[in-house]
Amino acid sequence: MVCLGNICRSPMAEGIMRKLGEKKVEVDSAGTADYHIGFQPDKRMIATAKEHGVDISNLRARQFQSDDFDSFDLIFAMDSSNYQDIISLAKDDNDKQKVKMILDNSNVPDPYYGGDEGFEHVYQLLHEACQKILEDIE
Numbered sequence: 001m002v003c004l005g006n007i008c009r010s011p012m013a014e015g016i017m018r019k020l021g022e023k024k025v026e027v028d029s030a031g032t033a034d035y036h037i038g039f040q041p042d043k044r045m046i047a048t049a050k051e052h053g054v055d056i057s058n059l060r061a062r063q064f065q066s067d068d069f070d071s072f073d074l075i076f077a078m079d080s081s082n083y084q085d086i087i088s089l090a091k092d093d094n095d096k097q098k099v100k101m102i103l104d105n106s107n108v109p110d111p112y113y114g115g116d117e118g119f120e121h122v123y124q125l126l127h128e129a130c131q132k133i134l135e136d137i138e
């Protein structure tokens, strides 16, 4: 699960997938940028997750790296900018084919500069998306 900072959208996606996947899938998250490496998720995202029974407080931000193509079968980008940044690190077509947009043809909006309702919206979008992913891979 990959977004820009790895403190809002992708940790939420990781937390939801861990909960829904019940240890059947190995999941991790990362950011394309290096601004927040080592940071806990945004407090507003932690609070929204908690309201839905998902604990993301122990996650710490890391940056996506090209080795991740070797570690994971599928890589989900939260928006088209993340998608392009991930693709630019791909070594070959096999790497590129692993990269998907988590929503079929739209972006998960970045909630960082908005109000609390943006975080709830992100949760709802990602919950539905993660359910679909699990249906598709099971």
Ligand code: 4NP
Residues within 6 Å of the ligand: 003, 004, 005, 006, 007, 008, 009, 010, 031, 035, 110, 111, 112
């Ligand atoms: P994320 O949100 O990519 O969902 O983790 C953001 C977090 C921080 C910034 C941008 C987006 N930032 O510019 O600091």
